[in-house]
Amino acid sequence: MKATVTVMLKPDVLDPQGGAIGRACASLGYEGIRDVRQGKIFEVKLDATDEAAARRVVLELAEKLLANPVIEDFQLEKLED
Amino acid sequence: MKATVTVMLKPDVLDPQGGAIGRACASLGYEGIRDVRQGKIFEVKLDATDEAAARRVVLELAEKLLANPVIEDFQLEKLED
């Protein structure tokens, strides 16, 4: 199976990288861009026949290895065969 | 509207960061993890009433500011109101 996990800074944590991209958009003439936030995405390929088990493993990994839950939110976006 | 763009290294480009996470998974006892690849995700809030226009702007930005098309693939994952 293939799991897709996203990790974003929590909404109240300033994201200077995203902010720089937002400003750069404006300087290129894209005036309608109001906000950009940058995060990380992980594609995890795993051996699992059982969707519930795969979900459990991936969420555990996300919490231990992919995200810092104090400043970041993570989400299992997709779980595909 | 809110657009979500993902940027991943092309499949034939080595991703050492993803590889390190894959190895770390194994060392934590998650034996079923076969491969991890890490990418970037961008959430872009923009003023646009027309979906086609929003899509065009975001894809242009992705190509100019978010990704290096020589080594990375980008994709507009979602476009939400």
Place this chain on the structure above:
Amino acid sequence: MKATVTVMLKPDVLDPQGGAIGRACASLGYEGIRDVRQGKIFEVKLDATDEAAARRVVLELAEKLLANPVIEDFQLEKLED
């Protein structure tokens, strides 16, 4: 001039990416690795003849665009002609 700025998570902020690399090192047989932390580095080329002015501009940029001072420390590592 060329300025080099480093941005690291503050020492008390968990760094899961660095942690994953540390575990991966151990799994590759490098037993002496005790800790890895990952940060960002920026090389900024700027027109400035006066070192003091360059330093001031770069530190201002670092605080506004490169780092989130709540969770990250930044440092001007080098300033070269």
Place this chain on the structure above:
Amino acid sequence: MKATVTVMLKPDVLDPQGGAIGRACASLGYEGIRDVRQGKIFEVKLDATDEAAARRVVLELAEKLLANPVIEDFQLEKLED
């Protein structure tokens, strides 16, 4: 010992993130900024009494786990007790 390794995209590889920061600088009124490039920095703490051995281990790790030598250059910046 503590080793500091930097990883930058090779000079001929486009760096859109750095480019966005450069444009953002200009849009904030910093007109003298000519170019920004973004890379990664790793601080590795390791048990080693012998500087030559530490250097060898860290360079090996950098090549295997920290950088993709096809598109990135890495450098051992510092090795401190």
